[in-house]
Amino acid sequence: MAIYAHPDDAEFGMAGTVAKWVKAGVEFTYCMVTNGASGSQDPEMTRARLREIRMSEQREAARILGVKNVVFLEFEDGYLEPTIDVRRAVARQIRIHRPDVIFTMDPTTRYAGSYVNHPDHIAAAEVVLRSINPDASTRQMLPELWQNEKLEPHKPKALFLMSLGGKSDAIIDISSVVETKIKALLAHGSQIEPEAVEFVRGWMREAGKAKGYRYAEAFKVLNFEEENARPRERKAPRARVRRASRSTTPSRRGRPSRRGRSTG
Numbered sequence: 118m119a120i121y122a123h124p125d126d127a128e129f130g131m132a133g134t135v136a137k138w139v140k141a142g143v144e145f146t147y148c149m150v151t152n153g154a155s156g157s158q159d160p161e162m163t164r165a166r167l168r169e170i171r172m173s174e175q176r177e178a179a180r181i182l183g184v185k186n187v188v189f190l191e192f193e194d195g196y197l198e199p200t201i202d203v204r205r206a207v208a209r210q211i212r213i214h215r216p217d218v219i220f221t222m223d224p225t226t227r228y229a230g231s232y233v234n235h236p237d238h239i240a241a242a243e244v245v246l247r248s249i250n251p252d253a254s255t256r257q258m259l260p261e262l263w264q265n266e267k268l269e270p271h272k273p274k275a276l277f278l279m280s281l282g283g284k285s286d287a288i289i290d291i292s293s294v295v296e297t298k299i300k301a302l303l304a305h306g307s308q309i310e311p312e313a314v315e316f317v318r319g320w321m322r323e324a325g326k327a328k329g330y331r332y333a334e335a336f337k338v339l340n341f342e343e344e345n346a347r348p349r350e351r352k353a354p355r356a357r358v359r360r361a362s363r364s365t366t367p368s369r370r371g372r373p374s375r376r377g378r379s380t381g
């Protein structure tokens with residue numbers, strides 16, 4: 118699941134990863150928190166028209182990449198704050214779609230080089246972090262979600278934060294799908310001119326350098342599986358003792374504990 122402030126944010130940062138993972142059978146859901154209505158300098162444009170244009174551009178980009186679901190929360194572009202209403206709306210989508218992995222931006226990125234990060238990016242990413250703990254994952258947080266809407270708490274296995282320079286934990290080789298990414302990016306015709314994709318290619322080349330990939334996308338990764346497994350690790354020695362004594366018994370004894378750990 119990719120949760121971002123604006124239609125086009127996912128295409129800039131992770132469309133290559135989306136295209137590659139979709140090919141591998143991964144199901145993606147996009148969740149755009151704002152309506153994109155501020156993204157124009159054209160005095161003839163209106164916010165009402167632009168929001169329609171940007172939602173249809175996002176749907177087209179998602180179609181190109183093979184994204185299964187596209188959700189628009191339609192908060193006002195440019196005015197986003199991590200209020201409890203936004204937090205509830207995002208937590209609701211996470212509880213509905215129950216993703217294994219969530220992608221967003223890094224809310225600690227205030228600027229990078231001479232780029233001042235958009236406050237909506239920071240707010241949307243902040244809301245995603247709050248959804249990990251506590252909004253989407255904790256039963257007594259926003260209890261109306263399970264009491265009224267039957268949406269059980271959910272915590273993903275990992276969070277991928279789009280990396281704007283600095284150290285990355287995951288550098289994903291997207292050389293084989295880079296043209297699909299460019300095509301999806303250009304679906305945002307109100308936001309990007311064909312000539313401007315060169316600078317995006319530049320970022321992707323830069324991201325690939327460390328690994329020798331032609332084009333890459335880089336992420337910081339928070340892995341929650343280790344954390345989810347931690348309380349059960351205390352039981353591991355007992356499980357090992359059982360497994361060690363298994364030599365004279367049929368081979369199934371060790372498995373239940375292993376299965377328990379992976380689903381927990």
Ligand SMILES: [Zn+2]
Pocket residue numbers: 122123125126235238
């Ligand atoms: Zn944006």
